[in-house]
Amino acid sequence: MRDFVHTSHAQRVVFGAGALAHLAREIDALGARRALVLSTPEQRAQAERVAAMLGAKAAGVFDRAVMHVPIETAREARELARRLDADCAVAIGGGSTTGLGKAIALDSGLPILAIPTTYAGSEMTPIYGLTEGGLKKTGKDVRVLPRTVIYDPELTRTLPVGLSVTSGINAIAHAAEGLYAQDSNPVMDLMAREGIAAIARALPAIRRQPDAIEARADALYGAWLCGSVLGGVGMALHHKLCHTLGGSFSLPHAEVHAVLLPHAVAFNAQAAPRAMTDIAQALGSATAPEGLQALARDNGAPVALKDIGMREADLDRAANLAVANPYWNPRPFGPAERDSIRALLQRAFDGDAPR
Numbered sequence: 001m002r003d004f005v006h007t008s009h010a011q012r013v014v015f016g017a018g019a020l021a022h023l024a025r026e027i028d029a030l031g032a033r034r035a036l037v038l039s040t041p042e043q044r045a046q047a048e049r050v051a052a053m054l055g056a057k058a059a060g061v062f063d064r065a066v067m068h069v070p071i072e073t074a075r076e077a078r079e080l081a082r083r084l085d086a087d088c089a090v091a092i093g094g095g096s097t098t099g100l101g102k103a104i105a106l107d108s109g110l111p112i113l114a115i116p117t118t119y120a121g122s123e124m125t126p127i128y129g130l131t132e133g134g135l136k137k138t139g140k141d142v143r144v145l146p147r148t149v150i151y152d153p154e155l156t157r158t159l160p161v162g163l164s165v166t167s168g169i170n171a172i173a174h175a176a177e178g179l180y181a182q183d184s185n186p187v188m189d190l191m192a193r194e195g196i197a198a199i200a201r202a203l204p205a206i207r208r209q210p211d212a213i214e215a216r217a218d219a220l221y222g223a224w225l226c227g228s229v230l231g232g233v234g235m236a237l238h239h240k241l242c243h244t245l246g247g248s249f250s251l252p253h254a255e256v257h258a259v260l261l262p263h264a265v266a267f268n269a270q271a272a273p274r275a276m277t278d279i280a281q282a283l284g285s286a287t288a289p290e291g292l293q294a295l296a297r298d299n300g301a302p303v304a305l306k307d308i309g310m311r312e313a314d315l316d317r318a319a320n321l322a323v324a325n326p327y328w329n330p331r332p333f334g335p336a337e338r339d340s341i342r343a344l345l346q347r348a349f350d351g352d353a354p355r
């Protein structure tokens, strides 16, 4: 048994088909009076339904959430929360909406109740992202950690199959990197293995029948576990590459995770053999990188950066950016490994097998 330190986060999780019905009870349990409901513009109708469920406890709806939380949007939402005298925020949607809630909490300490409708996992982490002047910055602050999370698989039935698959792999990425994180521990490892296995069995079932509630529940359960791993331990090479390509080249978040994960894991294979065994076993595959690429390909997700908007001419700059300020990784990837990272990105660009 390794020595380890584990910090538990205080969060309340309400899980189950139809769990949204407990929303008003959960607002009371938070000790809040007036909730600002957050959503993307496209999910406004759903946010209004949530506000209607809250009745007098709803302070209003702010429907401007977009990916990567532009600072201007965060400021507008903070100001509205102040003007409406909201004492909590309800974020219903994917990681973009949760991220907006976090931006409000970072400034004001307002408690967040998150109702995730994708598998991104942000609701379980104290990590926030903010984009200012075209640059995305991430940080950690326990104030942004949602206090309550309502996981209702009914709300994910409408998530398109393509997004379900890439978002599920986004969640798996948290667990995979958690297994080789510098500060990994046996509790996080358990959650990571179980989370990967739950999502790996859910995605083919969702592809066959997108509104199958059992499969949707499995995927959301997996997202909870994998998100908890991201919230509990550090990120490594894979997340660094995704943040570089998402933040500086505007590639779509979940898709970039789906394409890069097999390649980042292959890069780390020799440095993290125990994690490789765990990932492969959870996927039921011969090796971790093969299993991850097969999970994407067999379920119709993209496997090449060239298919999700990356320009080959930008690969050099992407490699430079990624190695300039590296995250800890079991196999270091600073400026001295720049050519290996450039080669990894080329394989991911072409959709080659990971190695």
Ligand SMILES: NC(=O)C1=CN([C@@H]2O[C@H](COP(=O)(O)OP(=O)(O)OC[C@H]3O[C@@H](n4cnc5c(N)ncnc54)[C@H](OP(=O)(O)O)[C@@H]3O)[C@@H](O)[C@H]2O)C=CC1
Pocket (backbone or CB within 6 Å): 040, 041, 042, 043, 066, 067, 068, 069, 093, 094, 095, 096, 097, 099, 117, 118, 119, 120, 121, 122, 123, 125, 126, 127, 128, 129, 155, 156, 157, 158, 159, 160, 163, 167, 230, 253, 254
């Ligand atoms: N801080 C953290 O710990 C983490 C942060 N993130 C951040 O979260 C963002 C990505 O999150 P992600 O969830 O992938 O992206 P979004 O929240 O942008 O959601 C992706 C898409 O899913 C659609 N959608 C969401 N729920 C449903 C549903 N139930 N039915 C139909 N469509 C739905 C949205 O549609 P529409 O636009 O119509 O609403 C949107 O187009 C990034 O900014 C990333 O950095 C991700 C993981 C962890």
Ligand SMILES: O=C(O)/C=C\C(=O)CC(=O)O
Pocket (backbone or CB within 6 Å): 068, 099, 120, 127, 128, 129, 130, 138, 170, 239, 242, 243
């Ligand atoms: O890459 C991820 O899925 C995890 C973390 C982030 O996206 C950080 C953020 O909130 O921008």
